[in-house]
Amino acid sequence: MLRKNNDSLIAYFSMEIGLTPQIPTYSGGLGVLAGDTVKTAADLKLPFVAITLLTKRGYFEQAIDSEGNQIEYPSNFEPHTMMKLLDVTTYVLIEGKKVYIRPWLYEVKSQTGGIVPVLYLDTDFDLNSHKDREITHYLYGGDSEYRLKQEIILGIGGVRILKEMNLRIWRYHMNEGHSALLTIELLNDNKRSIEEVWDENLVWDPDAVKQLCVFTTHTPVAAGHDRFDYSLVSRLLREDYIPMHVLQRFAGKENCNMTFLAMNLSEYINGVAKKHGEVSRKMFPGYEISAITNGVHSYTWVCPEMAKVYDKYIPGWANEPELFVRVETIPDEEIKNARKEAKKALFDMVFQKTGVRFDLDILTIGFARRATAYKRPHLLFYDLERLIKIGEGKIQIIYGGKAHPHDYEGKKMIKRIFELAKYLKDKIKIVYLPNYNMEIAQRLVSGVDVWLNTPQRPLEASGTSGMKAAHNGVINFSVLDGWWIEGYIEGVTGWSIGKHHSGDDFNIDSTPGDAEDLYNKLEHEIIPTYYNDKQKWCFMTKNSISKIAYYFNTHRMMRRYVTEAYLA
Numbered sequence: 001m002l003r004k005n006n007d008s009l010i011a012y013f014s015m016e017i018g019l020t021p022q023i024p025t026y027s028g029g030l031g032v033l034a035g036d037t038v039k040t041a042a043d044l045k046l047p048f049v050a051i052t053l054l055t056k057r058g059y060f061e062q063a064i065d066s067e068g069n070q071i072e073y074p075s076n077f078e079p080h081t082m083m084k085l086l087d088v089t090t091y092v093l094i095e096g097k098k099v100y101i102r103p104w105l106y107e108v109k110s111q112t113g114g115i116v117p118v119l120y121l122d123t124d125f126d127l128n129s130h131k132d133r134e135i136t137h138y139l140y141g142g143d144s145e146y147r148l149k150q151e152i153i154l155g156i157g158g159v160r161i162l163k164e165m166n167l168r169i170w171r172y173h174m175n176e177g178h179s180a181l182l183t184i185e186l187l188n189d190n191k192r193s194i195e196e197v198w199d200e201n202l203v204w205d206p207d208a209v210k211q212l213c214v215f216t217t218h219t220p221v222a223a224g225h226d227r228f229d230y231s232l233v234s235r236l237l238r239e240d241y242i243p244m245h246v247l248q249r250f251a252g253k254e255n256c257n258m259t260f261l262a263m264n265l266s267e268y269i270n271g272v273a274k275k276h277g278e279v280s281r282k283m284f285p286g287y288e289i290s291a292i293t294n295g296v297h298s299y300t301w302v303c304p305e306m307a308k309v310y311d312k313y314i315p316g317w318a319n320e321p322e323l324f325v326r327v328e329t330i331p332d333e334e335i336k337n338a339r340k341e342a343k344k345a346l347f348d349m350v351f352q353k354t355g356v357r358f359d360l361d362i363l364t365i366g367f368a369r370r371a372t373a374y375k376r377p378h379l380l381f382y383d384l385e386r387l388i389k390i391g392e393g394k395i396q397i398i399y400g401g402k403a404h405p406h407d408y409e410g411k412k413m414i415k416r417i418f419e420l421a422k423y424l425k426d427k428i429k430i431v432y433l434p435n436y437n438m439e440i441a442q443r444l445v446s447g448v449d450v451w452l453n454t455p456q457r458p459l460e461a462s463g464t465s466g467m468k469a470a471h472n473g474v475i476n477f478s479v480l481d482g483w484w485i486e487g488y489i490e491g492v493t494g495w496s497i498g499k500h501h502s503g504d505d506f507n508i509d510s511t512p513g514d515a516e517d518l519y520n521k522l523e524h525e526i527i528p529t530y531y532n533d534k535q536k537w538c539f540m541t542k543n544s545i546s547k548i549a550y551y552f553n554t555h556r557m558m559r560r561y562v563t564e565a566y567l568a
């Protein structure tokens with residue numbers, strides 16, 4: 001039905017989309033997942049259109065000064081260098097005033113011939129006041145008023161642009177709650193006349209909207225969900241769209257909760273890993289919440305060195321990642337050589353960016369992601385004496401990651417790691433790579449030996465960087481949370497840290513036990529295997545590819561969205 005009716009599209013809304021390092025309109029996991037989703041839709045030739053904001057000043061670019069302080073400066077992206085300005089405009093009302101929107105088009109073209117248009121909504125042009133022109137400048141910048149304005153542009157403006165372009169939409173997929181205001185526009189589009197229903201409350205038909213909407217939640221903590229005070233909401237939206245009491249019916253009485261708005265108006269709701277589905281069902285009783293575990297776009301995240309080997313032995317892997325099941329047909333030597341080349345390429349980059357020379361023969365651990373408290377980047381340093389005893393001369397570590405400009409805890413963590421790197425420099429080589437982005441991520445997840453992840457359970461909804469690592473034969477060493485609960489087979493596909501807690505474990509401080517387990521595994525399993533049992537190391541490398549990359553890719557993920565969410 002979907003295939004035949006090619007003029008009816010799935011509209012995928014995301015506050016951030018990370019497609020290439022050149023377009024800085026992403027901050028981390030959520031945006032990169034959105035980018036991988038769009039690329040896969042193109043590979044699979046799905047009838048798809050993506051809508052996001054042209055935040056051309058980006059999230060921010062990160063420098064780190066000689067004391068370890070994060071310095072932030074805006075990205076400088078010129079859309080005309082990579083995108084085409086479309087000849088359509090629309091507007092939304094904010095505080096009763098028109099704010100005009102125009103879309104830039106970027107086409108994602110797959111090797112299969114599939115093409116997915118991505119629309120970047122822009123308010124920075126001469127029809128708007130100086131202040132309104134800034135609405136689409138900064139990703140996650142500004143205060144809650146700025147954010148709500150962005151969400152009006154994305155949600156309501158996005159639907160209006162699609163209408164302006166005469167595109168027929170089969171499903172609206174909200175990637176996180178930032179775009180939930182699109183439901184308001186759809187409520188109005190599907191309004192029934194008062195003569196028909198005789199009751200003002202029945203004029204807005206939630207069922208008609210629900211049939212059109214799919215919602216993916218990404219955050220397992222209540223505080224992480226987007227909310228706004230109704231004083232702000234009614235000041236910006238007035239009653240220009242729907243009456244406030246109708247909005248409150250769907251978005252909550254206390255404050256305007258975008259997760260509730262999206263959930264109450266979507267037929268299909270999902271979390272991004274099995275565990276996250278479970279946690280979400282507990283957090284939101286009464287809602288039917290499914291789970292589709294995330295993946296990564298194989299072709300994007302396999303480094304050139306490994307891609308060459310895959311091309312030779314399992315041609316077609318990029319559009320059929322199931323072929324990774326046949327990794328056993330690749331001779332060990334070829335994998336080992338490609339791994340070594342990838343490691344060397346990473347070390348060249350590290351040297352160029354930090355002036356520190358890493359040793360090719362030493363076990364190298366990588367850790368890079370958003371610098372924030374729950375990710376616990378400092379877990380490795382919980383007991384410094386013990387780390388030195390275990391790791392001196394035997395390990396080296398590469399860190400990376402940005403802290404949100406308002407996340408002072410996250411910034412302190414960067415500074416602390418920076419200081420530890422200085423303190424330990426004669427015993428354990430450590431660098432903090434500045435400005436972690438997709439480009440650096442690709443080298444990092446493919447060039448280290450072990451990819452470490454130490455989140456506080458159960459706060460990692462899914463996580464995806466470990467899947468990228470596995471695609472390159474890098475072995476995961478992670479806390480049992482998010483996707484890793486599904487991916488790990490101890491000593492076969494990687495190593496776990498700590499126990500697998502079931503039930504409500506929000507308040508358990510697992511840090512001491514996790515640190516203990518981390519040191520034990522490092523000392524008794526990982527270091528001895530790396531230095532003394534090359535054969536087992538290669539066995540685990542291959543299993544990372546054949547058992548993790550085989551499954552945790554966006555091709556599998558998108559096929560599930562199609563059959564379970566879009567065509568259901």
Ligand SMILES: *Cc1c(COP(=O)(O)O)cnc(C)c1O
Nearest residue numbers: 028029369437438441463464465
């Ligand atoms: C994949 C990716 C992330 C997500 O990392 P997690 O460890 O899953 O949180 C963040 N930032 C960038 C640049 C990435 O490529």
